[in-house]
Amino acid sequence: MIGAREVLGHSDLAVSGLCLGTNTFGWTSDRETSFAVLDAYVAAGGNFLDTADSYSAWVEGNRGGESETILGEWLATRGQRDDVVLATKVSQHPEFKGLAPKTVAAAAEASLRRLGTDHIDLYYAHFDDEQTPLEETVGAFEELRAAGKIRAVGLSNYTPERIGAWFEIARRTGASLPVALQPHYNLVHRRDFEAGRRAVAQQEGLAVMPYFALASGFLAGKYRRREDLDGAARAGMAGKYLSESGVRVLGTLDEIAQRLEVEMSTVALAWLRTRPQVLAPIASARTPGQLPALLAGAQLELSAQDADALTAVSHDMEN
Numbered sequence: 001m002i003g004a005r006e007v008l009g010h011s012d013l014a015v016s017g018l019c020l021g022t023n024t025f026g027w028t029s030d031r032e033t034s035f036a037v038l039d040a041y042v043a044a045g046g047n048f049l050d051t052a053d054s055y056s057a058w059v060e061g062n063r064g065g066e067s068e069t070i071l072g073e074w075l076a077t078r079g080q081r082d083d084v085v086l087a088t089k090v091s092q093h094p095e096f097k098g099l100a101p102k103t104v105a106a107a108a109e110a111s112l113r114r115l116g117t118d119h120i121d122l123y124y125a126h127f128d129d130e131q132t133p134l135e136e137t138v139g140a141f142e143e144l145r146a147a148g149k150i151r152a153v154g155l156s157n158y159t160p161e162r163i164g165a166w167f168e169i170a171r172r173t174g175a176s177l178p179v180a181l182q183p184h185y186n187l188v189h190r191r192d193f194e195a196g197r198r199a200v201a202q203q204e205g206l207a208v209m210p211y212f213a214l215a216s217g218f219l220a221g222k223y224r225r226r227e228d229l230d231g232a233a234r235a236g237m238a239g240k241y242l243s244e245s246g247v248r249v250l251g252t253l254d255e256i257a258q259r260l261e262v263e264m265s266t267v268a269l270a271w272l273r274t275r276p277q278v279l280a281p282i283a284s285a286r287t288p289g290q291l292p293a294l295l296a297g298a299q300l301e302l303s304a305q306d307a308d309a310l311t312a313v314s315h316d317m318e319n
Contacts (some may be wrong), residue, residue, distance in 0.1 A: 005017075009178075014047075019282040020048065020285070023284055026067050028053070037288050038071075049085070050211075054094070061108060063094065073116075088123065100129070101136050124154040125141070125273055156182035188215050208277040253310065266296040271310045
């Protein structure tokens with residue numbers, strides 16, 4: 001079972017220590033399997049679900065919104081909308097690109113329809129849209145919040161400077177302040193977050209939910225040789241970590257995992273939870289069988305010695 005829930009930033013949302021990523025739904029997990037993953041996650045005490053309106057538009061034959069649709073069908077079938085904290089994102093759906101006010105409004109309505117709900121708990125600006133004045137985007141999110149269609153605002157993939165600008169505009173205009181930040185962050189991809197985003201997250205009290213928490217399966221020990229990547233759906237993403245320094249990270253992870261008698265992915269997630277501002281790493285399970293190791297990552301408390309060893313061995317990663 002997942003441990004106690006914590007409040008997300010300055011919001012009134014209480015979430016579990018593992019956020020279930022649902023990008024596999026409608027991609028490598030069919031509807032039945034997706035339902036089974038969701039059932040197992042909630043049965044273990046999880047309540048934090050992450051999706052995006054663009055999942056999984058990259059799959060041939062998909063249009064985007066497949067993950068939201070499956071989530072909506074599961075929520076309708078199970079009747080558990082009030083038991084979960086639902087996060088989704090806007091700016092990348094093929095029909096709703098960018099963050100112009102009309103686009104945000106239309107995309108939110110489409111997400112609400114697919115999810116079968118009247119509100120989104122946490123709504124992220126998925127990627128920055130520098131072609132739209134930021135003040136207009138902040139205003140669009142505030143209109144949704146004022147209308148009760150979203151409860152809280154999050155930012156994903158924004159630079160420290162643009163995060164700061166969003167906060168400045170929100171304070172000046174009286175809009176609600178963002179409460180969450182979703183960056184690419186894991187043991188083998190640290191610089192993007194630690195070079196600037198971490199400082200602004202601390203300054204503004206943002207709860208951090210790292211995506212690619214397991215580096216597309218690399219930190220689970222799935223890919224130790226080039227041959228292991230053959231035919232893998234995430235080969236392109238995981239393969240870039242197969243370097244000497246990446247293999248050293250795996251070696252330290254493996255040693256700690258074997259000593260603690262847990263999976264490598266459990267240790268990788270537990271390390272993230274030791275990092276400043278990190279509240280709930282995001283990890284996805286293609287099948288229910290992959291869930292136990294992820295759930296354990298929300299409970300395992302690493303010793304300072306083990307956490308420091310992982311921090312040291314991953315320090316030289318270039319990604």
